[in-house]
Amino acid sequence: MDHLTRLEQESIHILREVHARFRNPAMLWSIGKDSTALLWLARKAFLGRCPMPLVHVDTTLKIPEMIEHRDKIVREWQLELVVGSNEEALAAGMGPASGRLECCGALKTEAFRRIVVNHGFDAIMLGIRRDEERSRSKERVFSPRGGDFSWEYKEQPPEIWGQYNVDVPPGGHVRVHPILDWTELDVWEYILREGIPVVGLYFARNGKRYRSLGCSPCTEPIDSSASTVAEIVEELRGMRVSERAGRAQDKADAYAMQKLRTGGYM
Amino acid sequence: MTAETTLVVLGHVDHGKSTLVGRLLHDTGQVAPDRLEFARKRSREQGRDLEFAFLLDGLSEEQEQGVTIDFTLVRFQAAGRPFVIADAPGHREFLRNMMSGASRADAALLVVDASEGVREQTRRHAVLLGLLGVRHATLVINKMDRVDWSADVFRRLSGEGREVLSSAGVTVASCVPASALLGENMISRSAHMAWYDGPTVLEAILAHQPAVSPDDTRFRMMVQDVYRIGERRLVVGRVESGSVKVGDTVALRPSGERSRVVAFEGWPGAAPGSAGTGENVAVELADPLFAERGMVVADPSLPLAPLRAFDARLVWLGRNALNVGERYLLRLGCQETGARVLRFSRVINPGEVSETVGTASLPPGFVGEGTILLDRPVVAEEFAACQALGRFVLVDGCRVAGGGIVCGLSPEMADESFGTRADLSTGPAGIAVGRAERRSRNGHHSMCVWLTGLSGAGKSTIARRVEARLFAAGVQVYVLDGDALRSGLCRDLGFSQMDRTENVRRVAEAARILVDAGFVVITALISPFREDRKRARERFGEDEFAEVFVRCPIELCESRDPKGLYVKARSGALPRFTGISDAYEQPESPERVVDTGVLDEDAAAGAVLELLAKRGISGN
Ligand SMILES: Nc1nc2c(ncn2[C@@H]2O[C@H](COP(=O)(O)OP(=O)(O)OP(=O)(O)O)[C@@H](O)[C@H]2O)c(=O)[nH]1
Ligand SMILES: [Mg+2]
Numbered sequence: 001m002d003h004l005t006r007l008e009q010e011s012i013h014i015l016r017e018v019h020a021r022f023r024n025p026a027m028l029w030s031i032g033k034d035s036t037a038l039l040w041l042a043r044k045a046f047l048g049r050c051p052m053p054l055v056h057v058d059t060t061l062k063i064p065e066m067i068e069h070r071d072k073i074v075r076e077w078q079l080e081l082v083v084g085s086n087e088e089a090l091a092a093g094m095g096p097a098s099g100r101l102e103c104c105g106a107l108k109t110e111a112f113r114r115i116v117v118n119h120g121f122d123a124i125m126l127g128i129r130r131d132e133e134r135s136r137s138k139e140r141v142f143s144p145r146g147g148d149f150s151w152e153y154k155e156q157p158p159e160i161w162g163q164y165n166v167d168v169p170p171g172g173h174v175r176v177h178p179i180l181d182w183t184e185l186d187v188w189e190y191i192l193r194e195g196i197p198v199v200g201l202y203f204a205r206n207g208k209r210y211r212s213l214g215c216s217p218c219t220e221p222i223d224s225s226a227s228t229v230a231e232i233v234e235e236l237r238g239m240r241v242s243e244r245a246g247r248a249q250d251k252a253d254a255y256a257m258q259k260l261r262t263g264g265y266m
Numbered sequence: 267m268t269a270e271t272t273l274v275v276l277g278h279v280d281h282g283k284s285t286l287v288g289r290l291l292h293d294t295g296q297v298a299p300d301r302l303e304f305a306r307k308r309s310r311e312q313g314r315d316l317e318f319a320f321l322l323d324g325l326s327e328e329q330e331q332g333v334t335i336d337f338t339l340v341r342f343q344a345a346g347r348p349f350v351i352a353d354a355p356g357h358r359e360f361l362r363n364m365m366s367g368a369s370r371a372d373a374a375l376l377v378v379d380a381s382e383g384v385r386e387q388t389r390r391h392a393v394l395l396g397l398l399g400v401r402h403a404t405l406v407i408n409k410m411d412r413v414d415w416s417a418d419v420f421r422r423l424s425g426e427g428r429e430v431l432s433s434a435g436v437t438v439a440s441c442v443p444a445s446a447l448l449g450e451n452m453i454s455r456s457a458h459m460a461w462y463d464g465p466t467v468l469e470a471i472l473a474h475q476p477a478v479s480p481d482d483t484r485f486r487m488m489v490q491d492v493y494r495i496g497e498r499r500l501v502v503g504r505v506e507s508g509s510v511k512v513g514d515t516v517a518l519r520p521s522g523e524r525s526r527v528v529a530f531e532g533w534p535g536a537a538p539g540s541a542g543t544g545e546n547v548a549v550e551l552a553d554p555l556f557a558e559r560g561m562v563v564a565d566p567s568l569p570l571a572p573l574r575a576f577d578a579r580l581v582w583l584g585r586n587a588l589n590v591g592e593r594y595l596l597r598l599g600c601q602e603t604g605a606r607v608l609r610f611s612r613v614i615n616p617g618e619v620s621e622t623v624g625t626a627s628l629p630p631g632f633v634g635e636g637t638i639l640l641d642r643p644v645v646a647e648e649f650a651a652c653q654a655l656g657r658f659v660l661v662d663g664c665r666v667a668g669g670g671i672v673c674g675l676s677p678e679m680a681d682e683s684f685g686t687r688a689d690l691s692t693g694p695a696g697i698a699v700g701r702a703e704r705r706s707r708n709g710h711h712s713m714c715v716w717l718t719g720l721s722g723a724g725k726s727t728i729a730r731r732v733e734a735r736l737f738a739a740g741v742q743v744y745v746l747d748g749d750a751l752r753s754g755l756c757r758d759l760g761f762s763q764m765d766r767t768e769n770v771r772r773v774a775e776a777a778r779i780l781v782d783a784g785f786v787v788i789t790a791l792i793s794p795f796r797e798d799r800k801r802a803r804e805r806f807g808e809d810e811f812a813e814v815f816v817r818c819p820i821e822l823c824e825s826r827d828p829k830g831l832y833v834k835a836r837s838g839a840l841p842r843f844t845g846i847s848d849a850y851e852q853p854e855s856p857e858r859v860v861d862t863g864v865l866d867e868d869a870a871a872g873a874v875l876e877l878l879a880k881r882g883i884s885g886n
Binding site: 006012 | 370504532546548659
């Protein structure tokens with residue numbers, strides 16, 4: 001079994017485990033490459049249809065092309081999509097100018113929390129990866145979260161032999177990370193192999209492309225001439241700088257992501 | 267491309283594991299410049315030169331305290347081969363994290379600080395490697411700079427380290443003196459240790475290969491789920507050993523029923539006609555068998571009898587000790603059951619040299635060998651025969667709290683008959699007094715009427731009325747009342763899901779004995795879970811069991827509240843109260859529904875008597 005197939009099979013097993021063990025699971029879809037690959041894996045696991053709703057946290061600061069892509073895929077793949085925003089914070093004028101971490105906390109974490117609570121989701125799948133960022137490198141595949149949404153990273157339960165913690169803490173939910181062990185390059189190679197459609201922002205236009213997609217004020221494109229998936233794979237093989245170097249969140253504070261994620265951020 | 271090799275780096279706290287991994291990544295040019303810059307900056311803030319460990323220890327607490335809290339995995343390429351390296355924590359407090367990181371390793375690097383020697387976690391980790399099934403290791407004697415690059419120290423410590431590993435059943439592939447901090451003997455030969463002519467750490471790593479599964483190659487698959495697509499039922503699971511193809515005959519365990527593989531289902535496009543180890547498949551079988559999660563589909567030649575007990579070797583990772591006799595949840599593959607340790611034959615502290623302790627409990631970080639009793643039979647094999655069917659975890663409350671391997675199958679306790687419908691009193695033909703003889707003397711059939719419903723719905727009242735009527739008519743009848751049994755037979759049980767399951771199991775078993783003895787048994791207990799009631803039903807013949815749903819709106823039950831329980835539950839004084847803070851799963855197809863919101867007591871009892879009359883048991 002080759003490397004990508006091994007990763008794929010592991011992820012499929014995890015996805016099926018979620019379906020078998022949880023009452024009301026959902027999948028977070030940011031429209032980015034990782035969660036789109038995850039969505040593809042779900043369609044594989046469930047033989048063509050995705051039996052759980054997708055959740056999109058709309059900060060209203062996303063690049064418009066992402067929303068177009070989202071709606072197109074939802075139509076074509078017949079997906080159930082739940083979109084939610086933190087309306088109050090938006091009405092009060094929340095934005096990166098109020099502080100980047102505050103903005104992420106209000107427009108992402110809090111909006112996400114409300115969706116989970118309102119829909120009573122007991123498991124949420126996310127397309128995060130270890131190699132993205134320091135605090136994510138210490139995650140579990142199944143990560144139980146209490147009612148306050150917090151990540152008890154110093155008290156994570158053991159996860160051995162693919163026996164996952166599937167018990168939902170009272171009032172809480174379980175975060176599931178089916179592609180935790182994939183790398184950025186794995187994801188692109190998989191997109192190439194499977195022919196998964198991704199949003200056009202990843203491809204170079206006028207010498208620039210997005211390597212990582214977040215909200216428009218906090219994501220910078222990189223210099224690149226890669227205009228196909230194959231060229232992106234080729235480019236990444238020679239790339240030294242890590243993926244999130246273009247993300248403003250991580251620069252705000254040495255442990256910004258850890259702090260955000262302790263409070264329930266993705 | 268060659269297959270990936272996963273290595274776990276283990277050893278006592280502070281012996282230099284993270285530094286070693288960071289150094290390897292750094293010296294082979296596999297660290298992103300922005301990440302290196304970050305580690306450098308954090309090191310400088312602490313008044314230090316570059317701490318290579320910071321390349322792995324990503325949490326703020328890890329960097330501030332200079333200790334690894336949780337494991338991480340990193341990719342590593344060398345000589346064109348892909349590796350995954352798990353950097354495990356060495357602090358005793360984080361043993362559960364070490365186990366999590368090591369659980370899928372092919373081989374290990376055991377790091378020993380030359381100035382400290384073999385310590386408690388060095389020993390413990392070595393012993394646990396044996397339990398994890400990791401068979402090969404490299405010993406690294408690190409911090410050689412601290413002992414003046416002494417060949418004597420190296421010889422002494424490598425001897426001790428080898429001893430520790432080999433007595434845990436781990437083969438020592440190589441033993442390297444190094445300084446991770448200074449990069450000596452890491453990727454190139456050290457000028458300080460000219461006396462050493464063995465491999466560098468990198469060369470030692472390259473000598474490790476992906477572990478070859480010791481399993482025999484017969485087909486085994488755990489049923490993870492069953493998907494329905496239109497009329498088709500697809501059995502979903504992962505091939506754990508061997509392979510399977512269209513046309514193969516397979517056996518479904520524990521039932522032992524056989525069927526043939528008709529097709530595989532896949533997306534996008536048709537699935538191939540065969541599948542190998544590690545693949546997740548969706549299989550269509552020729553006969554619509556009763557397949558469900560937890561069963562095992564396997565080569566029919568595999569003697570996979572369900573077990574009621576097995577001998578195991580396990581490590582405890584809970585916050586408090588595991589106690590003999592206490593009930594935990596056991597998960598083995600997709601199977602799940604309540605389980606308890608019957609007895610330990612040996613409990614050891616793997617951190618100390620041959621330290622054996624009392625066998626009444628298993629403290630955190632200790633290893634025990636003993637017999638585990640299962641509430642429900644489980645299909646398992648010895649770890650040596652099949653890894654996937656030979657290892658299990660124990661769950662305490664909401665958390666995985668221990669893990670172990672199956673070492674022996676306790677055949678004397680094997681339970682071949684999963685349904686256990688057999689006549690209990692069978693003996694030599696002709697002289698046995700059986701169920702039939704008892705029924706014929708009583709002049710009536712014997713069976714179990716299972717009343718289920720919310721607290722206050724009227725189960726006990728109905729049961730008592732029916733009992734009185736039947737008794738007066740000369741029927742051998744007996745009521746098993748949930749509340750009454752909880753003060754005796756089930757006094758050790760609480761109201762967790764697992765305890766409720768066990769409660770139902772015991773009452774069903776008691777009922778079965780009474781039915782065997784010729785009685786009409788009426789059980790009155792909430793029995794909130796469908797699955798448990800289904801299991802209860804499976805203990806009886808088809809004409810020996812009738813489920814009666816005593817239906818009553820919860821508002822009405824609450825207004826009756828004969829025992830004042832609802833008031834308590836609402837105030838929070840009674841946690842896990844069915845209908846309020848715990849689920850009640852209504853029966854889907856009971857033999858009878860008795861609606862006590864509409865019927866009075868007499869009419870409700872009448873409905874049950876009518877049901878019994880149809881089975882030839884008359885209250886007149
Ligand atoms: N002198 C010397 N110090 C070293 C060497 N390797 C590591 N150290 C130091 O030992 C300390 C602990 O190193 P770590 O790599 O964090 O140890 P660890 O084994 O990962 O520790 P835990 O993960 O917490 O168990 C750090 O201060 C390192 O700089 C070495 O070869 N020589
Ligand atoms: Mg460390």
